[in-house]
Amino acid sequence: MSTPRILLDNAADKLPSPDGIALAIMELWQDENTTVDQLTQLVQADPALSGRLLKLANSASLGSRPVSPINGAIVKVGMKTVGQLAVAFSLIDKEVDGQCEAFDYQQFWSQSLCMALVCRGLGRLCNLAPPDELFSCALMSRIGLLALATIYPHELSELIESTPRDLAGAERGRFGFDHNEVSAEMLADFGVPPVLAEPARFHERPEQSGYAPRSRPAQLTHLFGLAFRLSDSMVRAGLEQTEKSIETLPGPRRLGLSTEQVSEVLQQSISEWQEWSHLLDLPSPSLQPGAETEPETAPTTAGPETDDEDAHLRVLLIGQWGREHRLKALLDEARGVTAQCYSDQKEMLRAALQIRPQLIILAEHEDRETGNKLCRLIRSTEWGRLVYIMAIVDKSDCDQMAQVFRAGVDACIQSQIGLPELDARMVAVRRMLALQNTWQKDRAELRQIANELALSQRRMEVLSLTDQLTGLPNRRAALAAMKQAWSMSCRSELPMSVIMIDIDHFKRVNDTFGHPVGDRVLMEVAKALRAEVRESEGIYRMGGEEFLLLSSTGGIKQLVIAAERLRRRIAALRIEVEQELLQVTISLGLAEREPEHERFDAMLVAADKALYAAKAHGRNCIFYHRKQQVHHLKVPRQP
Numbered sequence: 001m002s003t004p005r006i007l008l009d010n011a012a013d014k015l016p017s018p019d020g021i022a023l024a025i026m027e028l029w030q031d032e033n034t035t036v037d038q039l040t041q042l043v044q045a046d047p048a049l050s051g052r053l054l055k056l057a058n059s060a061s062l063g064s065r066p067v068s069p070i071n072g073a074i075v076k077v078g079m080k081t082v083g084q085l086a087v088a089f090s091l092i093d094k095e096v097d098g099q100c101e102a103f104d105y106q107q108f109w110s111q112s113l114c115m116a117l118v119c120r121g122l123g124r125l126c127n128l129a130p131p132d133e134l135f136s137c138a139l140m141s142r143i144g145l146l147a148l149a150t151i152y153p154h155e156l157s158e159l160i161e162s163t164p165r166d167l168a169g170a171e172r173g174r175f176g177f178d179h180n181e182v183s184a185e186m187l188a189d190f191g192v193p194p195v196l197a198e199p200a201r202f203h204e205r206p207e208q209s210g211y212a213p214r215s216r217p218a219q220l221t222h223l224f225g226l227a228f229r230l231s232d233s234m235v236r237a238g239l240e241q242t243e244k245s246i247e248t249l250p251g252p253r254r255l256g257l258s259t260e261q262v263s264e265v266l267q268q269s270i271s272e273w274q275e276w277s278h279l280l281d282l283p284s285p286s287l288q289p290g291a292e293t294e295p296e297t298a299p300t301t302a303g304p305e306t307d308d309e310d311a312h313l314r315v316l317l318i319g320q321w322g323r324e325h326r327l328k329a330l331l332d333e334a335r336g337v338t339a340q341c342y343s344d345q346k347e348m349l350r351a352a353l354q355i356r357p358q359l360i361i362l363a364e365h366e367d368r369e370t371g372n373k374l375c376r377l378i379r380s381t382e383w384g385r386l387v388y389i390m391a392i393v394d395k396s397d398c399d400q401m402a403q404v405f406r407a408g409v410d411a412c413i414q415s416q417i418g419l420p421e422l423d424a425r426m427v428a429v430r431r432m433l434a435l436q437n438t439w440q441k442d443r444a445e446l447r448q449i450a451n452e453l454a455l456s457q458r459r460m461e462v463l464s465l466t467d468q469l470t471g472l473p474n475r476r477a478a479l480a481a482m483k484q485a486w487s488m489s490c491r492s493e494l495p496m497s498v499i500m501i502d503i504d505h506f507k508r509v510n511d512t513f514g515h516p517v518g519d520r521v522l523m524e525v526a527k528a529l530r531a532e533v534r535e536s537e538g539i540y541r542m543g544g545e546e547f548l549l550l551s552s553t554g555g556i557k558q559l560v561i562a563a564e565r566l567r568r569r570i571a572a573l574r575i576e577v578e579q580e581l582l583q584v585t586i587s588l589g590l591a592e593r594e595p596e597h598e599r600f601d602a603m604l605v606a607a608d609k610a611l612y613a614a615k616a617h618g619r620n621c622i623f624y625h626r627k628q629q630v631h632h633l634k635v636p637r638q639p
């Protein structure tokens with residue numbers, strides 16, 4: 001079952017990239033034929049990214065001559081890094097002060113970065129994929145968590161507070177999917193090849209991936225898993241503890257790496273991690289043992305949105321300084337206005353990102369086209385789409401007026417404007433902003449309704465796959481899981497097997513004690529079976545008093561012990577009924593995928609035959625089917 005499409009769309013939609021710039025850059029970045037000019041064009045539409053990109057290009061780590069043009073910076077930093085930066089920055093910009101209260105955005109990004117750097121470092125030793133690709137996939141491999149924090153802020157907050165240790169499990173219970181599934185599907189949506197997107201699904205528990213042990217997907221999953229464990233430990237416990245824990249992690253052994261090699265990668269990643277954290281305005285990771293990363297308060301200079309006509313207006317005034325003194329003085333006098341003035345466009349854009357102005361006034365430029373260009377640039381960004389823009393023009397010049405309106409200006413004023421008119425115009429601005437605000441709230445509400453609908457649809461899907469009496473996944477779910485496991489097993493040539501389990505003489509329970517007691521027995525047996533299965537196995541109620549265990553990674557040989565464990569567990573179960581202790585037994589039939597089985601149904605028929613043989617043999621025993629024959633499994637019985 002995959003994450004509902006609308007949730008992926010809504011999450012991607014809300015990923016804070018100015019006018020989808022991050023995704024557009026990623027698209028370009030994946031195309032080999034992309035030129036620096038194409039990328040430059042996109043980057044330049046995002047002032048924050050441009051500024052930060054330049055900062056990186058000119059930082060000490062890249063050395064040599066400083067660059068100033070964006071295209072020079074892109075050449076210096078490398079097109080791939082620009083793509084990575086675009087995604088990382090754009091996600092941070094808006095999410096840093098998101099609404100999911102229990103979700104630590106700062107720590108999330110700090111850990112994602114650390115994971116990306118460690119993954120790239122380890123990747124250089126393992127040679128599993130180009131290190132830069134490993135970097136960006138690891139950076140985004142927990143993006144599903146950010147998406148859930150964005151689309152279900154309140155629900156996720158509750159889950160983080162109530163079940164911090166098994167968040168994914170709690171999410172599955174609440175939403176029907178977990179953040180790891182969402183991450184993998186979002187990565188696939190971004191166009192990341194499956195071999196690099198799928199590790200996101202299993203990086204928290206690589207042993208559950210079901211991939212053939214030495215296959216490339218399994219190795220990649222272990223690589224992401226190790227990078228995750230190390231980065232998680234780094235943000236929570238610091239370097240010293242993390243280094244000590246390397247020996248206890250299974251990842252290095254699975255990847256053929258020594259403790260020393262992993263430790264070296266960790267050391268190398270740390271200085272880069274600190275540098276990047278600085279660049280991204282994240283709190284500098286602490287290297288002290290046991291020290292948790294202190295979240296810094298996000299710079300939220302923007303005030304609440306204008307709701308009423310008296311609310312305070314944040315105004316930016318841009319022009320060739322000196323000539324606008326009069327206007328600035330008037331704005332200072334106007335009611336409820338805070339105006340800041342800039343003569344430098346870059347400075348103004350930087351300030352705009354910080355304070356999110358509601359009104360921008362463009363002064364007269366000697367060269368009118370410069371003002372128009374600036375207006376078009378503002379309109380091309382996410383925040384700039386909704387800003388109210390006024391231009392100071394000579395109203396007798398009709399051509400000029402037409403040009404400024406075409407560039408995206410909302411209203412024109414004369415340089416000789418007086419206070420009464422300015423005040424009155426502010427009323428109009430406030431009215432427009434209030435309308436916009438209502439519209440945005442309505443949109444957010446609609447989006448929320450769509451998310452809720454998708455969730456309830458998902459819950460219905462989950463219900464349709466769940467047995468109501470026992471809470472186990474039902475026959476439909478079993479068939480779907482078997483189909484999936486079957487194709488994976490055929491591809492990987494790994495064995496897969498099933499156990500058919502049937503309660504013995506169950507009819508007698510019903511006949512003697514009544515149906516409600518029969519139901520209780522079914523529930524108790526289901527509970528005991530569920531408690532016995534491993535994480536890599538699934539247990540299903542197929543109907544009536546019949547259950548199925550599916551192992552997608554092991555054959556009969558591996559299942560024999562599990563089968564005997566289940567048999568004993570149920571035989572030892574005592575269910576209190578009318579002051580009596582009721583005891584039941586089960587019969588079990590095993591089968592595995594064999595070359596003559598064309599489909600998984602054939603394997604099920606084989607398991608059924610084995611079960612039938614177990615019943616015929618006297619029940620409370622195990623039979624298996626192999627090479628068209630049934631065999632009694634003789635396990636030394638315990639009393």
Ligand SMILES: Nc1nc2c(ncn2[C@@H]2O[C@H](COP(=O)(O)OP(=O)(O)OP(=O)(O)O)[C@@H](O)[C@H]2O)c(=O)[nH]1
Binds near residue numbers: 522
């Ligand atoms: N209480 C209860 N009984 C059920 C449910 N579903 C099926 N049954 C009963 O399960 C019993 C199955 O009986 P049989 O198929 O004859 O099998 P059995 O008595 O277990 O005998 P063997 O399988 O041969 O050991 C029937 O009496 C069904 O009515 C259920 O959800 N609740």
